[in-house]
Amino acid sequence: MGQNDISPAAAEAVETREDLARYVEALHTELTNGAVWENDRLGRFLEALAAWVSVPWLLREHGPSRT
Numbered sequence: 001m002g003q004n005d006i007s008p009a010a011a012e013a014v015e016t017r018e019d020l021a022r023y024v025e026a027l028h029t030e031l032t033n034g035a036v037w038e039n040d041r042l043g044r045f046l047e048a049l050a051a052w053v054s055v056p057w058l059l060r061e062h063g064p065s066r067t
Contacts, residue, residue: 004030010023010026017056021054031043
């Protein structure tokens with residue numbers, strides 16, 4: 001998955017929390033670079049989502065059970 005690749009193939013290639021964070025950051029970058037999106041509040045959402053999935057403790061606290 002490329003740094004700023006937002007293609008459907010890149011979305012399907014997401015396998016880790018880090019991949020997801022990079023993908024959401026790429027979506028946010030496209031939006032802030034002038035892409036027109038239907039949701040005019042999407043920028044704040046994508047920025048917050050990328051930050052949220054970047055938090056390492058998140059997976060430990062709320063990730064799948066390993067029992």
